[in-house]
Amino acid sequence: MSHVRSLVCVNCGREHDAREFRYFCLGCGGFLDVAFDTDEIKRSLSRDDIDSRPPSIMHRWLEFLPVENPQLIDVVSLGESVSPLIRAGRVARKLGLKNLYFKDESRFPTGSLKDRSMPLVVLKALEFGFSSVSIVSSGNAAASLSAYAARAGLQAVVFVAGGHSARLAKIRSYRPTLVQVNAPYSETESLYLKAREHYGWYDCNGLINPFRLEGKKTLAHEICHALGWSVPDIVILPTAFGNGLVSAWRGFLELEQIGWTSGRPAMFAAQPENCAPIARAMEKGAETVEPVTPLPTVANSIAVGDPAIGGGRVLKVARESGGGATGVPEELILEAQALLAGEEGLFVEPAGATSLATVMKMLAESRVDRDALIVASITGEGLNDPEIVERWAPGTQTIEPDIGSLRRVLDRIQDQ
Ligand SMILES: Cc1ncc(COP(=O)(O)O)c(C=O)c1O
Ligand SMILES: [Zn+2]
Secondary structure, three states: OOOEEEEEEOOOOOEEOOOOOOOEOOOOOOEEEEEEOHHHHHHHOOHHHHHOOOOEHHHHOHHHOOOOOHHHHHHHOOOOEOOOEEEOOHHHHHHOOOEEEEEEOOOOOOOEOHHHHHHHHHHHHHHHOOOEEEEEEOOHHHHHHHHHHHHHOOEEEEEEEOOOHHHHHHHHHOOOEEEEEOOOHHHHHHHHHHHHHHHOOEEOOOOOOHHHHHHHOHHHHHHHHHOOOOOOOEEEEEOOOOHHHHHHHHHHHHHHHOOOOOOOOEEEEEEEHHHOHHHHHHHHOOOOOOOOOOOOOOOHHHOOOOOOHHHHHHHHHHHHOOOEEEEEOHHHHHHHHHHHHHHHOOOEOHHHHHHHHHHHHHHHOOOOOOOOEEEEEEOEEHHHOHHHHHHOOOOOOOOOOOHHHHHHHHHHHHHO
16 A cells, blocks of 8 residues: 555646546546645654665655555566766866766666656556556657557557657667657657547546656656765756656655655756757746747757646746746757767766756856855757767777787877
8 A cells, every 4th residue: 555645636626536547637637646645744754764775766765655555566676776877077177066866867777767657657548447557758668658568568659759860769669559650749749649548548648647757756756865865956857748757856845745855956947959948938937838849959859849737837836936948059069979989988868968068057147156056957868869969979990800900000099
């Protein structure tokens, strides 16, 4: 039995039994959030218990998750473990920062942050007795869902807008029912929603399925745990629909509420300038987000022009926490990606590097205290978009197998 109290409508507050399958409020059709009995969590668990547990995400944070049948964890899990919180070295020195950390979400089984929340929704599909799970995605979420469905023996149906070669290869290998739609995300999504209604798949999208946010919130738990239960000053997350940011915030509040931490971080959303509807709305002081038409961006996996209700939620959290939302230019994203790889040994996809690009932009605008404890989440591995490396990585040199050729090449490199 979990510590979930109910599913609460974000509009009218109506409560629903969380053990019954449902996406939306029975009264008003509003989105549902999972509400926990935090007193129960506090009574049943201590910070010391956490230290004694294995690093498997769902086992470690079980009491914070809406899992009714813990035996299913090992049925769906691919061994996704707590992700590393790495103290920046050379990049921090270069930027003149004392306490910069990278939360490396790129090393999960399918190479992106999606593996933090996907096993939980696949587990919920098993609990509710579904045989098919579905998602519409620009790539990373489709790969993640396909992998976890394969593991759990469920059919995955994934709708992919456009499609990038490396990600598609990854997705195809897990053998989902793959529907590649030759249209922008919004049209792909409308088709997907009609199909889901018709075929009755279990929808794993973060703005529909209330359990996705709960899976994502453990990011906050892990950050605080790794920092000896202290709270960062600033947390920066690459942002598309804003589910990650909103749920991490929820995680920080939860920990404060049960008395394991004190204080809250300022939450910042990082977006590519070429598709930054949330950052635009923030600048204008708006409460809702106007959709934009995305321009091409290297950060394609977070290029969402219409984050719908998610955008408004990010604005609220960013303001309430004293944070913000920033659009970063293409060159800065590539520079951040190259710095992460060349100076820190972290090869991440451009979308994942937007958080460091945001740090760099905020420093250039003197918007950040150099002593602040900053956590920048890096959210997808470099091989998700291998072709982008051509924009900044040095070329290769092929030589004849003799020492003269080798010497000439080495001398040339040293001269550079
Ligand atoms: C690489 C990467 N980073 C970050 C995100 C964040 O997405 P969201 O703001 O919807 O949590 C995504 C999701 O599409 C992603 O693929
Ligand atoms: Zn309602």
